[in-house]
Amino acid sequence: MNETISITVETGRDYWFSGDSTADDSNGNGDLVKLLEDALNSATMVGQSFTVEMSSQNVITVTGAMIFSLLWDDAGTTLDGSIFGSDGSPTAADLSTVFPKVTSGIWSPGFPPWNDSRDQQPITGALSRSVSGLVRGSFFGLPNKERDLMFDMVNREKTLEEFRETTETHGTVEDLWIRAGCLGRRVRYYPDETDRDAFSAYRFRDSEHPFERSSIDPFRWTTSLRLILESAATTSSSGDGDGDGDGDGDGGSSIPSSIIAGGNLAHWWKFSEGSTSSATDFGLNASSTDMSITGATSIAGGGPTALGNPDSILFNGSTGLAEVNARAAFADTPIGTLFGTNEFSVSWWMKDAASYSNWATWIACLGDVSWLSGWGLYYYYYNFWAWQDAHSSGGYFGSFSGANTWRHYALVFDASNSVWGMSIDGTSTGTLNATVDTSLGAASENAYLTVGGIRDPSGHSGSWTACEVCDLRLYSHVLTASEITSIAGGDW
Numbered sequence: 001m002n003e004t005i006s007i008t009v010e011t012g013r014d015y016w017f018s019g020d021s022t023a024d025d026s027n028g029n030g031d032l033v034k035l036l037e038d039a040l041n042s043a044t045m046v047g048q049s050f051t052v053e054m055s056s057q058n059v060i061t062v063t064g065a066m067i068f069s070l071l072w073d074d075a076g077t078t079l080d081g082s083i084f085g086s087d088g089s090p091t092a093a094d095l096s097t098v099f100p101k102v103t104s105g106i107w108s109p110g111f112p113p114w115n116d117s118r119d120q121q122p123i124t125g126a127l128s129r130s131v132s133g134l135v136r137g138s139f140f141g142l143p144n145k146e147r148d149l150m151f152d153m154v155n156r157e158k159t160l161e162e163f164r165e166t167t168e169t170h171g172t173v174e175d176l177w178i179r180a181g182c183l184g185r186r187v188r189y190y191p192d193e194t195d196r197d198a199f200s201a202y203r204f205r206d207s208e209h210p211f212e213r214s215s216i217d218p219f220r221w222t223t224s225l226r227l228i229l230e231s232a233a234t235t236s237s238s239g240d241g242d243g244d245g246d247g248d249g250d251g252g253s254s255i256p257s258s259i260i261a262g263g264n265l266a267h268w269w270k271f272s273e274g275s276t277s278s279a280t281d282f283g284l285n286a287s288s289t290d291m292s293i294t295g296a297t298s299i300a301g302g303g304p305t306a307l308g309n310p311d312s313i314l315f316n317g318s319t320g321l322a323e324v325n326a327r328a329a330f331a332d333t334p335i336g337t338l339f340g341t342n343e344f345s346v347s348w349w350m351k352d353a354a355s356y357s358n359w360a361t362w363i364a365c366l367g368d369v370s371w372l373s374g375w376g377l378y379y380y381y382y383n384f385w386a387w388q389d390a391h392s393s394g395g396y397f398g399s400f401s402g403a404n405t406w407r408h409y410a411l412v413f414d415a416s417n418s419v420w421g422m423s424i425d426g427t428s429t430g431t432l433n434a435t436v437d438t439s440l441g442a443a444s445e446n447a448y449l450t451v452g453g454i455r456d457p458s459g460h461s462g463s464w465t466a467c468e469v470c471d472l473r474l475y476s477h478v479l480t481a482s483e484i485t486s487i488a489g490g491d492w
Contacts, residue, residue, distance in 0.1 A: 255284065260486045264477035266338055269322070271470050272310040274298045279313070279322060283474065285334045291451075295320030295464075303470040304349045304406040306490030310470060315452035317353070317466025323455050326365050327440045327447035335449055338476055339365060339375070340439040342415035345479040347487055348451070351406045351468040360465035362409075363472075365449045367440045369456045374447065375438040376454070377411060377422070378463065384429070386411060386422045389437045406468075408488035413438055414478045426488030428481065 255262035267283035279291040303310035326336035364376025375388040410423040421431030440447045448455040453464035
């Protein structure tokens with residue numbers, strides 16, 4: 001079965017995994033805990049210690065204690081070479097290449113290092129290998145909205161003056177700059193004049209207050225990580241829909257076995273919780289990806305008969321919208337990352353009250369205010385137009401009929417075969433052969449996945465439609481025709 005295990009990581013830097021484990025977790029959670037603990041503690045970096053525990057709700061907690069200090073000699077002129085994994089102290093020339101590599105693993109709170117998928121998830125990489133290919137996917141979650149540390153201010157001139165004494169031995173000022181966090185903020189790690197066994201971090205904030213300082217010894221953050229495992233372990237359920245047994249209905253659930261292609265169900269909003277302000281993401285890659293709802297009412301038992309008439313959400317057609325960030329603060333969320341693959345599927349149930357409309361959007365993710373990037377589906381004078389890359393290049397996918405009747409809709413984007421298409425009630429209404437580009441690269445700071453209308457990256461909302469919605473899914477998989485037909489038949 002598919003199991004999502006939440007992992008809390010408390011450590012100050014990444015590690016370098018030094019071997020593969022061929023063990024598996026087929027005998028249950030106990031073996032899995034030991035497997036992960038062994039994998040973490042097999043790293044070659046000194047000064048680290050990891051313990052792994054699992055709660056009764058199958059939540060794994062990984063605690064890592066790591067002291068990451070630049071150890072200076074008595075004179076304060078040379079670096080301790082052990083931090084670089086060598087016996088001798090590095091030369092000034094070494095610092096320009098070695099030091100940035102070593103420090104690239106230091107995290108900003110809640111963020112993996114660098115803005116590069118190859119280096120972004122070092123702990124994930126080691127744990128993935130430790131379970132011998134059983135990991136389907138992984139993602140980092142943000143435990144809170146704090147993106148920066150709060151540091152005491154330090155005058156820029158004083159900072160440079162203090163640092164100048166070390167530049168001849170340790171290279172230029174720039175040698176001790178690194179990027180930290182997904183946003184690429186620049187952080188300088190610099191010896192603390194009052195304590196040779198500690199060092200301080202200077203973070204660039206803005207041109208008026210360029211340096212902020214904090215002593216960091218030991219250097220520890222807390223972030224969160226989820227692994228999606230193919231596991232023989234079982235997950236308790238309290239009937240709250242999320243499978244973690246805590247009754248709170250949070251995301252990252254184990255997907256019921258009845259759900260078609262459940263192992264690829266990255267995001268899943270049921271719209272059946274009765275809330276008119278938010279919809280929980282129950283998908284495997286849920287990570288601060290609940291939808292916000294406005295201008296809507298909850299319809300008890302109003303959902304599709306094929307799903308057993310669950311509750312649903314009805315939008316008012318004038319302000320009603322469900323939305324979630326696909327891109328935020330100049331970085332793609334897990335949703336935007338999925339769109340960037342150009343290989344995904346969208347499935348949802350909708351009952352629309354209108355039989356005629358001029359430019360009404362059912363679902364979309366706009367990459368720019370001109371609708372020239374992203375993807376979506378709108379209807380215009382009784383006709384469906386599904387689009388990707390640019391709405392003006394949308395394709396005709398049949399006429400609209402069945403006002404006030406539940407219909408199942410699916411969109412598939414298949415970059416590998418340069419094709420995308422649409423289905424209604426399990427039957428294809430057309431495909432187009434074209435280069436698929438649904439990425440949000442054109443969006444600068446924000447982009448939103450919306451249902452019942454649009455919200456462009458500038459924050460403007462419009463193109464509303466009065467519709468009732470239930471069971472919205474994003475698959476990290478190109479659904480087959482038979483899978484779409486099965487979903488349309490009802491799989492709750």
